[in-house]
Amino acid sequence: MSHIFPRSMKSTPPTAVGGKGCYLIDSTGKQYLDASGGAAVSCLGHGDATVITAIKAQLDQLAYAHTGFFTSQPAEKLADLLIANAPGTLDRVYLVSGGSEAAEAAIKLARQYHVERGDPNRGRLIARKQSYHGNTIGALSAGGNAWRRAQFAPLLLDMSHIDPCYPYRLQNEGESDADYGLRSANLLEAELLRVGPESVMAFMAEPVVGATAGALAPAPGYFKRIREICDQYGILLILDEVMCGMGRTGTLFACEQDGVAPDILCIAKGLGAGYQPIGAMLCTSEIYDTIGAGSGFFQHGHTYLGHPTAAAAGLAVVSSVLDRGLLENVKKQGDALSAALQDRFGQHPHVGDIRGRGLFVGLELVADRTTKAPFDPALKLAAHIKAAAFEAGLICYPMGGTIDGKTGDHILLAPPFIIEDAQIAELVDKLGFALDASL
Numbered sequence: 001m002s003h004i005f006p007r008s009m010k011s012t013p014p015t016a017v018g019g020k021g022c023y024l025i026d027s028t029g030k031q032y033l034d035a036s037g038g039a040a041v042s043c044l045g046h047g048d049a050t051v052i053t054a055i056k057a058q059l060d061q062l063a064y065a066h067t068g069f070f071t072s073q074p075a076e077k078l079a080d081l082l083i084a085n086a087p088g089t090l091d092r093v094y095l096v097s098g099g100s101e102a103a104e105a106a107i108k109l110a111r112q113y114h115v116e117r118g119d120p121n122r123g124r125l126i127a128r129k130q131s132y133h134g135n136t137i138g139a140l141s142a143g144g145n146a147w148r149r150a151q152f153a154p155l156l157l158d159m160s161h162i163d164p165c166y167p168y169r170l171q172n173e174g175e176s177d178a179d180y181g182l183r184s185a186n187l188l189e190a191e192l193l194r195v196g197p198e199s200v201m202a203f204m205a206e207p208v209v210g211a212t213a214g215a216l217a218p219a220p221g222y223f224k225r226i227r228e229i230c231d232q233y234g235i236l237l238i239l240d241e242v243m244c245g246m247g248r249t250g251t252l253f254a255c256e257q258d259g260v261a262p263d264i265l266c267i268a269k270g271l272g273a274g275y276q277p278i279g280a281m282l283c284t285s286e287i288y289d290t291i292g293a294g295s296g297f298f299q300h301g302h303t304y305l306g307h308p309t310a311a312a313a314g315l316a317v318v319s320s321v322l323d324r325g326l327l328e329n330v331k332k333q334g335d336a337l338s339a340a341l342q343d344r345f346g347q348h349p350h351v352g353d354i355r356g357r358g359l360f361v362g363l364e365l366v367a368d369r370t371t372k373a374p375f376d377p378a379l380k381l382a383a384h385i386k387a388a389a390f391e392a393g394l395i396c397y398p399m400g401g402t403i404d405g406k407t408g409d410h411i412l413l414a415p416p417f418i419i420e421d422a423q424i425a426e427l428v429d430k431l432g433f434a435l436d437a438s439l
């Protein structure tokens with residue numbers, strides 16, 4: 001009998017024993033095409049020799065030193081590399097162990113910034129309905145996923161949640177993309193005016209929504225208008241690129257494609273590519289210097305901040321993404337994947353939308369293409385598709401319908417940046433099989 005506390009108590013997963021390139025292997029020798037990188041983690045695939053060598057070398061030199069006493073060479077180098085490639089005036093990197101930690105730190109940093117600049121009334125966060133920022137209490141409060149929040153409601157912080165920018169669902173008939181982007185962004189201003197702008201500290205959003213909406217990219221101009229509103233009302237813009245960052249959409253930071261830079265940015269997942277648990281929160285010099293000139297101490301912290309071995313892994317991963325031409329590959333193979341999905345499912349009666357950027361692609365499933373009516377959640381369609389795909393040797397990331405019961409189930413695809421044409425064909429074939437077996 002296992003003593004592991006598993007994700008699901010109703011099933012026993014196979015034991016993973018190996019990984020090579022785009023494939024994972026279980027203890028029976030069965031191979032699985034990892035088309036979601038776990039949850040958009042394994043951007044370099046499995047068994048990457050460069051990253052493994054870098055980790056081993058770091059372990060030989062120094063595994064760990066507490067940041068209350070030391071900094072370390074890999075942490076310094078990783079921070080330099082991230083900032084050299086980061087948008088806007090992002091200038092400082094706070095290295096943590098994962099995405100929830102990065103989101104939690106971002107929320108607390110935003111609050112402390114306003115307190116230290118002498119505006120302690122600013123304590124409210126505005127986020128979006130269809131979003132996920134992590135499972136710790138602050139991050140879960142910011143997230144807008146009803147199912148994840150439901151049973152913890154009494155523990156959650158009071159925050160605002162506006163509609164996401166969701167062209168497939170919320171754009172009006174005949175409305176241009178640009179008009180919709182503007183209208184959707186203006187929901188932030190409306191909420192600010194409703195709650196009183198002087199009480200708001202920040203707006204938080206995923207540039208391309210991952211887990212809760214299946215690679216949902218905004219309409220053009222959306223984030224530019226969001227940035228304007230944030231500046232006008234003196235609130236910080238926090239972008240959560242835990243899933244969509246680190247090259248997944250074809251640029252190192254997803255927000256580059258929207259022409260905006262945040263005040264605080266969260267990354268994780270693809271930063272360590274699964275070789276080590278690592279995340280990061282980046283902030284501007286304005287935020288850092290304000291606290292530096294005040295208390296001089298960010299009142300937060302975890303034991304594994306700036307972990308040298310994790311930082312060495314992150315450094316090797318980001319260097320590989322930049323130096324091996326993988327961003328180009330994400331664009332090229334992302335186009336190939338989207339084209340293959342369009343080809344196969346573009347007219348499928350139950351695939352309402354195929355969307356995304358780069359190698360971050362989502363399919364939204366509907367009971368009826370014309371009305372866009374979702375399937376009954378009781379059917380647990382996403383779970384059936386996941387199981388059928390897994391049986392066929394394909395790992396994809398399905399999510400049940402959310403947002404007030406209006407949206408459909410999604411399948412999220414986030415394969416390694418090294419995916420080849422033959423594997424794209426295999427992915428589409430196996431996904432087609434899983435859909436047919438489940439619908």
Ligand code: PLP
Nearest residue numbers: 098099100132133134210242243
């Ligand atoms: N933020 C986003 C956008 C995510 O997708 C996730 C995880 O899926 C998180 C935060 C939380 O990250 P972690 O699971 O590493 O704590």
